[in-house]
Structures are given as C-alpha cells and as structure tokens.
Amino acid sequence: MKKVITYGTFDLLHTGHINLLRRANEYGDYLVVAISSDEFNELKNKKAYYTFEQRKAILEAVRYVDEVIPEKSWGQKVDDVRKHNVDVFVMGDDWKGKFDYLMEYCEVIYLPRTVGISTTKIKRDLDKK
Numbered sequence: 001m002k003k004v005i006t007y008g009t010f011d012l013l014h015t016g017h018i019n020l021l022r023r024a025n026e027y028g029d030y031l032v033v034a035i036s037s038d039e040f041n042e043l044k045n046k047k048a049y050y051t052f053e054q055r056k057a058i059l060e061a062v063r064y065v066d067e068v069i070p071e072k073s074w075g076q077k078v079d080d081v082r083k084h085n086v087d088v089f090v091m092g093d094d095w096k097g098k099f100d101y102l103m104e105y106c107e108v109i110y111l112p113r114t115v116g117i118s119t120t121k122i123k124r125d126l127d128k129k
C-alpha cells in the first residue's frame with residue numbers, strides 16, 4: 001500500500017484544502033493528514049476558529065482522507081514518515097523547499113496552491129459583510 005502524508009492547520013476547511021487533499025490522495029492509496037494541535041498553532045502564530053478535535057472530525061469526514069494524526073511540533077515529520085511507513089510527503093508550494101530534508105526518507109512533492117482562497121481571506125471577507 002502506497003502511503004501519503006500531508007500537514008496543516010486546515011481551519012475553516014475550503015476548496016483550496018480540498019484540492020490539496022484530493023491531489024495528495026492521488027499519489028497513493030492511503031492519505032494520512034497531520035493536523036496542527038491548538039498548542040502548535042500558537043507556535044505557528046495561527047489562530048484557528050475550530051479546535052483540534054473539531055478540525056479532526058471535519059477532516060475525517062473528507063473522502064480523500066484515511067487517517068488524521070496530531071501535528072505537535074516542527075520536528076516530528078521524520079518520525080511520522082518512518083512510523084507510518086510513508087512513501088510520499090505532499091505540501092502546497094508555499095512550502096517549496098522547506099521540507100526537502102525528507103527526501104532521504106520519502107518522495108517530497110510540492111503542489112501548486114489554489115489561487116484566490118484562504119482561511120485568512122474568508123475571515124477578512126466575513127468582516128466586510
């Protein structure tokens with residue numbers, strides 16, 4: 001079984017996230033999504049609307065996702081790749097180059113981001129309403 005992993009906050013799930021998850025899923029047979037914990041979001045200076053548990057429940061309902069695990073630190077990726085026998089690591093290309101060190105353990109793919117949508121934009125547009 002070819003296993004894929006990706007990481008993110010995935011707050012206020014939108015079509016940009018779905019496009020990423022759908023394409024990531026196409027690289028294998030099983031997609032693991034590591035969702036940033038509430039504490040790790042603070043480290044990332046990201047304020048999520050939904051808690052980790054809520055974001056986990058939402059992601060688990062997405063047809064492309066097979067398993068959701070917590071992302072608690074920047075440094076856990078190598079262990080995750082090994083522990084979950086991951087073949088392919090996938091991220092949006094806003095992260096291009098940042099995780100090339102994983103090439104020693106698995107394939108590393110950066111996919112084009114979906115233009116025109118982001119959680120920040122959603123929040124900003126709602127404020128204008």
Ligand code: C2G
Pocket residue numbers: 007008009010011016017020036044046071074090091092093094095112113114115116117118
């Ligand atoms: N994404 C995308 N298109 C968008 C918005 C997001 O392809 N319009 C992708 C991002 O590139 C990322 C994934 O969706 O691969 C999740 O996005 P975020 O929740 O913003 O994740 P981020 O905060 O970048 O966390 O250790 C890695 C970090 O946890 C990544």
